[in-house]
Structures are given as C-alpha cells and as structure tokens.
Amino acid sequence: MTRAAPWLDPRTAYVHIPFCAHHCGYCDFAVTVGQDHIIELYLDALEMELKQLGDPRPVETIFLGGGTPTHLSESQLDRLLTLLCHWFPWPRGNEASIEATPDSLTANKCALLASHGITRISLGVQSFNSLTLKSLDRAHKSDQIAAAVEAIRPHIRALSLDLMFAAPGTTLEAWSADVETALSWQPQHLSTYGLTYEKGTALWKARQRGELNIVPEETELAMYEATIDTLTTHGFEHYEVSNFAKPDHHCQHNERYWANHAYYGVGTGAARYINGSRELNVRNTTDYIRKLLAGDSPTYQKEVLDPIERAAETAAVQLRRAQGIHLAEYSQQCGVGFDDLFEHGAEPLLLQGLLQRDDASIRLNRRGFCVADGIVEHLLARQTTPS
Numbered sequence: 001m002t003r004a005a006p007w008l009d010p011r012t013a014y015v016h017i018p019f020c021a022h023h024c025g026y027c028d029f030a031v032t033v034g035q036d037h038i039i040e041l042y043l044d045a046l047e048m049e050l051k052q053l054g055d056p057r058p059v060e061t062i063f064l065g066g067g068t069p070t071h072l073s074e075s076q077l078d079r080l081l082t083l084l085c086h087w088f089p090w091p092r093g094n095e096a097s098i099e100a101t102p103d104s105l106t107a108n109k110c111a112l113l114a115s116h117g118i119t120r121i122s123l124g125v126q127s128f129n130s131l132t133l134k135s136l137d138r139a140h141k142s143d144q145i146a147a148a149v150e151a152i153r154p155h156i157r158a159l160s161l162d163l164m165f166a167a168p169g170t171t172l173e174a175w176s177a178d179v180e181t182a183l184s185w186q187p188q189h190l191s192t193y194g195l196t197y198e199k200g201t202a203l204w205k206a207r208q209r210g211e212l213n214i215v216p217e218e219t220e221l222a223m224y225e226a227t228i229d230t231l232t233t234h235g236f237e238h239y240e241v242s243n244f245a246k247p248d249h250h251c252q253h254n255e256r257y258w259a260n261h262a263y264y265g266v267g268t269g270a271a272r273y274i275n276g277s278r279e280l281n282v283r284n285t286t287d288y289i290r291k292l293l294a295g296d297s298p299t300y301q302k303e304v305l306d307p308i309e310r311a312a313e314t315a316a317v318q319l320r321r322a323q324g325i326h327l328a329e330y331s332q333q334c335g336v337g338f339d340d341l342f343e344h345g346a347e348p349l350l351l352q353g354l355l356q357r358d359d360a361s362i363r364l365n366r367r368g369f370c371v372a373d374g375i376v377e378h379l380l381a382r383q384t385t386p387s
Helices: 036-051 074-087 107-115 129-136 142-152 172-184 202-208 217-233 251-256 285-293 307-318 327-334 340-350 365-368 372-381
Strands: 010-017 061-066 096-100 120-126 158-165 189-194 238-242 241-245 264-267 271-274 275-279 298-304 356-358 362-365
Touching: 010 074, 010 251, 036 074, 036 264, 036 285, 061 074, 061 251, 074 107, 074 172, 096 271, 107 142, 107 340, 120 142, 129 202, 158 172, 172 217, 172 251, 189 217, 217 238, 217 241, 217 365, 251 307, 264 275, 307 340, 307 372, 340 356, 362 365, 365 372
Parallel strands: 010 061, 010 264, 061 096, 096 120, 120 158, 158 189
Antiparallel strands: 189 241, 238 241, 264 271, 271 275, 275 298, 356 362
C-alpha cells in the first residue's frame, strides 16, 4: 500500500506519561505529582484513547515522555508497553525511546523496558553538581546518576544524557566540569539546554522576587560555545541547536519533529499533527481521565494550518537542524519556495554572516546557532505572502 508523504501521514508516535515523584522548579510541562493512586485509571483512559484510533497504527519510532514514564511500577510499565506494542507497533530494533530520571530507574525496570523493545533511554541528569541540582530544584542526588547508568548499560543500547546550563549561581567552570563528567559515561547522545524561566513556574516566581543569582547572558553564551567546542572535539555531531550525537545516533524521533513531519500523540497534554491538522489534549490529568472514561474525546483544541502558515512553521523548525533547509525538499513539502516567503528576511542575515547558503540549502552557521531563536523571529516577522 502506498502511503502519503511523511509530512501528512505519521511515521512516529509520542506518548505522554505525566506522573512524577517531584515537580521541578523550572518545569511547565503537563505533570502530575502526588497522585500515584490514579496511575491505573490513567492507563485505563490511555487505552480508551488508543482504541479511538480504530486500528493499530504501525510506526517507525516511538517516544515515551513526561513527566517521568519510569516513575511507574514494573507492572504498570509492563501494561503500558504491552498496549503500545499493540496500537503503535514498531519494527524490533528501531528506535524506541523513554525518558527517565536517575532516581526512578532500577536494573529490573531496564530489563523490562528492553524486553518490550525499548532501545534508548533519555536520562534527565541536568547536572552532576549537588549545588546545581539544588538550584534547579531537582529531586535526585548526584550519586544516583552512576547507579542509573549502570542499570541501563547491560540492557539498553543507547544512552542520552540531558544537561542544563545557566542554572542560578553556576559558573562556566562548573558547567564545563558537568560536560566532562557526562563524557566520562560515554553516552551516544547529549542534549544541552539553557535554563529558561517559564512564566508561572517556581523558579520564575523566585526570579521575580529577586531571590536568584541569574547567570549573565555573556556567560550563558560562553557556556553554549564551550559545549560545542568540547563535544565536537570528542566526536559528537552538533546536529540540532541543543543536540549532539555520535555518528548514527541522532534521535530519529525528534528529527521527525524538526522536519515538521506528521506524528501521533496520546496522553495528557499531548499534541498530534496529522494531514496538516494539529490537535491538543487537555493538560489536566484528572480531566483527561474523566473525559475518556465517559467515552468523550480528550481533545480540547484543533487547528488546521493554511499552506502558508504550515510553510512558515516548517522553515522555523527545520532551521534548527545543522543541515538546515533543503530548498528543493522544502518546496515539495510546502508547495511554495523558501525565497517566495523569506527572501527579504534572509538577505540581511546572510550579509551579517548568521546564515549560509549554497545551491541546495540554507542553514545556520556557528554564529547563527548562538542566536537561533532571534533568527527565526526575524524571518517570521518579515515573511511575505506569495502572489
């Protein structure tokens, strides 16, 4: 059977598990803390949402995020993964990722995950420094990281470590030490994110009250550039603004997002993007359970993007990749050429040396990576409507 193009027909699925042992001070994701007694009801509701698909939907990759999916017990994880193997069957050996925290993993859980086809764990380390972990309001201790990695290694073939720079009160030297420690564990993948103060979070409120020692912008930039230098020197490919991988270990699931391809999404707060239509589920876990167990849809918002909106969004996410925008592929995917939308916006960025271009593609260079969000904002603000 011939399938539609991957930007219309999903080849990947995201599953949101909102439960956490602790709500970190910087997090504004859809998470649920202190309600472990409703996990089984949540799995009941998730099963109902999956049944709304009608038939199993084969995918090429799958990603379980949260929240902390590995906060679930072994029996709950077994039930969850059995459901997913039925409704989103993926070829054994293909990338299947799950997010975890160091304090939620055991060797038994890792063996269970592997038995269901999980091939990759994204471990939310954030820092190896006890003071930094405290400043980020993380629940795990630095010595739990080693135990988690040792539990993963015999069972799961790919390890990704998530790190966060520019935490309150940190220095370039402390961040560089975190990167070096991460390298000592020989991960196949590293994600490095600058701390953002999302409105309404505990850290945002503390900043508003003047209680935090905020890292200066120039120090944050130095941290980012030092990360690029160190990781590329150690053989990592800087393949997306915040992501680095050994060759052949890019996160294939996230590459679908950055290509602006279609994807399934289930669970509290999950988004899905199918045939140019985006839907969002309710963010409150109790509401999600109530709706589904009553036979209703958990969707609370639906948006159908017009072709020009979709083309602009595609440019914004594809520019985050080191490979940038392949001009011919972009025209095929969007039905409009990049220059038709952004010629006047791109020209000054090329002259400033923030973008580079050849006959095949347009992409960020090293300087451009450092101000990627600003470049995207500049382009979208100067977008033209093709005649």
